[in-house]
Amino acid sequence: MPHPVAADRAPLALESFLPYRLSILTNTISQLIAEDYQRPHDLSVTEWRVIAVLARHDGEGLSATDVALRTAMDKVAVSRALARLVAAGRVRRSTHDGDRRRSVLDLTAAGWEVHDAIAPLARQRERELLARLDAEERQWLDRILAKLLEGSAS
């Protein structure tokens, strides 16, 4: 005999469940983009995010905590990404003048090289993705994401 179904206990249809659909889409896209840099540049997702943020905030002397905030990564992940990036000579890490707990981070020439190689590819992937939508859909998507993210920002 089939399982009795009471109102809201009906089996959950994953394929139309919003969190599930978002998860599938996100993972597919992330994996696609990661292919562009993971093997070719020996770079993890977290390391790429750190590079992107340091590039964006060039010369501002961000600390590890600043990077964590802007990448939505936890401090452990940032610490590990930085350890690898510094070891690879892609990031320069010095100590903050007034506060010796803080680090001051900057991309090295090698770090910029990596950034300059990957950024165009990432943008290209985004374009390909958005090419599936028409202009109106793109506008709605932007607006909807902003609304959803606003509320989620904990």
Added chain:
Amino acid sequence: MPHPVAADRAPLALESFLPYRLSILTNTISQLIAEDYQRPHDLSVTEWRVIAVLARHDGEGLSATDVALRTAMDKVAVSRALARLVAAGRVRRSTHDGDRRRSVLDLTAAGWEVHDAIAPLARQRERELLARLDAEERQWLDRILAKLLEGSAS
């Protein structure tokens, strides 16, 4: 001196980069929903997905491969989730009559209990999420996701 910027090599603005925004949103939502079942029911995300799929396809005698297809998980993850679920008495696993390689999977009473407890909570979370959007935005979101997923389905 700041880094020279050539056309498409401008630093990537993560906060407006679609894949990044999707990733943040997805992770926030997933974590929120996971809180409803992870500790309370000692259930991992992968285990919950397996339960949801088995509930949805009650009586169809799905195999592990079938589950993998419908959950977008790889077979290793499914195998491990099933091992735990069977050990916990939440899933019954027998062997397919005509093909002794295949397993035949079904929820036990305990498995249904877990499903019936979680499904309403998951739906509630989805409702909360969608409550931030108006009816028009919800329709666009549904349509846009469908388009993006269609193309991504590798």
Added chain:
DNA sequence: CCTTTATAGTTTCATATGAAACCATTTGCA
């Protein structure tokens, strides 16, 4: 001052994960 409390960042430990190797069974085909 000097002690408590908070902050920046790293390390440890236990668990999660994926790729590749593996075992068992079935299918394709000479």
Added chain:
DNA sequence: TGCAAATGGTTTCATATGAAACTATAAAGG
């Protein structure tokens, strides 16, 4: 038939990850 290739699923191994403990430094309170 009988053997090579494919399929369903599990295990192994190496790496990734998060929570909590830890170190070092700075700020706050008495």
